Amino acid sequence: MKCETTANLIHAYLDNELDLATALDFEAHLQACEPCRLQLQTLKQLQSTIKQAAPYYQAPAALRISLQQSLNATGNEHNRFRRRFSAIFKPWQASQWVTALAMLLLAFNLTLLFKQPAAVNQLSEEIVSSHVRSLMTDHLTDVASTDQHTVKPWFNGKLDFSPPIIDLDREGFPLVGGRLDYVDARPVAALIYRRRQHLINVFIWPENQKDTHAEYSDSHNGYNLISLKSHGMNYWVVSDLNLKELMALKNLLILP
Amino acid sequence: MAHLDKTARFNQVALQHLDAAYNLARWLTQHPQDAEDVVQESYLKAFRHFDSFRGGDGRAWLLAIIRNTSYTRIQMNKKSQMDVFDEAIHHDQFNHAAETNGTHRNPEQLVFQALDRELIDAAIKTLPVEFREVIVLRELEDFSYHEIAGIVGIPVGTVMSRLARARGMLRNQLAQHFKPESSQ
Numbered sequence: 001m002k003c004e005t006t007a008n009l010i011h012a013y014l015d016n017e018l019d020l021a022t023a024l025d026f027e028a029h030l031q032a033c034e035p036c037r038l039q040l041q042t043l044k045q046l047q048s049t050i051k052q053a054a055p056y057y058q059a060p061a062a063l064r065i066s067l068q069q070s071l072n073a074t075g076n077e078h079n080r081f082r083r084r085f086s087a088i089f090k091p092w093q094a095s096q097w098v099t100a101l102a103m104l105l106l107a108f109n110l111t112l113l114f115k116q117p118a119a120v121n122q123l124s125e126e127i128v129s130s131h132v133r134s135l136m137t138d139h140l141t142d143v144a145s146t147d148q149h150t151v152k153p154w155f156n157g158k159l160d161f162s163p164p165i166i167d168l169d170r171e172g173f174p175l176v177g178g179r180l181d182y183v184d185a186r187p188v189a190a191l192i193y194r195r196r197q198h199l200i201n202v203f204i205w206p207e208n209q210k211d212t213h214a215e216y217s218d219s220h221n222g223y224n225l226i227s228l229k230s231h232g233m234n235y236w237v238v239s240d241l242n243l244k245e246l247m248a249l250k251n252l253l254i255l256p
Numbered sequence: 257m258a259h260l261d262k263t264a265r266f267n268q269v270a271l272q273h274l275d276a277a278y279n280l281a282r283w284l285t286q287h288p289q290d291a292e293d294v295v296q297e298s299y300l301k302a303f304r305h306f307d308s309f310r311g312g313d314g315r316a317w318l319l320a321i322i323r324n325t326s327y328t329r330i331q332m333n334k335k336s337q338m339d340v341f342d343e344a345i346h347h348d349q350f351n352h353a354a355e356t357n358g359t360h361r362n363p364e365q366l367v368f369q370a371l372d373r374e375l376i377d378a379a380i381k382t383l384p385v386e387f388r389e390v391i392v393l394r395e396l397e398d399f400s401y402h403e404i405a406g407i408v409g410i411p412v413g414t415v416m417s418r419l420a421r422a423r424g425m426l427r428n429q430l431a432q433h434f435k436p437e438s439s440q
Binding site: 011012015017042043046047049050051053054055056057058059060063064066067068070071072196217219222242243244245247 | 263266267268269271272274275277278279282283288291292295296299300303311312313314315316372373375376377380391392394395396398399400401403416419420423426427430
């Protein structure tokens with residue numbers, strides 16, 4: 001890679017937007033080129049300065065309260081209108097909803113539209129707690145390795161199942177390690193992946209007939225989670241990473 | 257019953273991002289009152305369009321609405337102003353000053369010490385709005401190029417080039433305040 005190319009890619013590199021092959025080429029060039037290395041250094045410092053020193057304006061408390069009030073008012077109006085509407089067009093509306101619902105279920109195969117049962121809500125809170133706890137203590141991993149061939153055998157003898165572990169480094173989700181955890185009254189595997197500065201816990205345990213919920217995504221205290229079943233396993237993916245990228249990880253995990 | 261679900265879901269998706277929404281509106285309109293108005297307007301729009309929100313990143317969805325509403329507000333404000341602040345000229349003057357200082361000419365390592373919030377605040381404020389926008393979305397909100405492209409409505413390549421220019425402008429401005437570290 002030449003300096004000219006490096007100069008064009010430097011921002012994408014800084015922002016972790018380069019694919020692995022290009023990033024490696026970039027780093028190789030930097031090892032041999034001091035001016036480019038200095039340029040990156042300066043850019044990194046600028047970025048960290050901006051991140052640390054730029055004001056992040058928080059919404060005034062009065063705004064939050066006033067918003068909640070006006071949203072409730074709009075909601076009430078909305079609801080009153082719908083009730084009047086449905087009273088007049090009742091039979092037609094019912095059959096329309098049934099068709100729409102059936103189509104929606106076929107198309108998405110999700111039950112996201114329905115309110116989740118209390119048990120699932122409780123479990124998702126437990127999952128978030130486990131995630132946060134793992135970040136707070138020195139106990140993020142029991143086995144720290146980016147290699148699935150090291151992490152997977154570590155679980156042998158510690159769990160009554162073998163957790164599927166895949167390498168997602170090329171897709172931008174490097175493996176950090178594995179940990180034994182305890183969720184929903186049973187020992188489970190926790191795999192830790194990373195996306196930029198965000199850590200992601202993936203809890204895995206065998207599927208149980210009594211777990212009746214289908215794919216589900218939620219958010220608790222700013223943490224996003226996705227839960228689903230695949231290949232006979234329950235997966236719970238939790239992180240402060242945004243939901244879109246978390247979904248991308250989820251899709252990669254259930255591929256093979 | 258359906259209404260309760262919708263409000264509860266909306267609150268969960270949108271209200272948790274109120275600070276991000278206000279922050280973006282504030283940076284774009286550069287005025288606290290305008291920012292509040294933009295947020296109010298945007299949230300009502302978002303609530304009305306919530307049925308078409310199919311899940312995914314609520315923050316990105318909401319900030320796209322905030323962004324558009326902010327731009328409309330900026331246009332409205334411009335029309336009612338008698339003298340428009342010509343950012344292009346102002347910006348060039350800053351650049352010129354930086355050039356004569358000669359502190360940014362070559363890739364010397366510039367050491368930015370622990371900085372005044374006011375200094376950074378002022379520097380970002382001098383950026384034209386489309387450059388301010390990408391800096392806020394990237395550095396303060398941590399969005400990917402792809403997400404920024406979606407929120408702003410530009411190609412990913414343009415996100416990268418705007419970010420590069422914005423960072424260059426900021427570097428030039430801030431460089432006036434810092435001595436280059438001697439590489440000897």
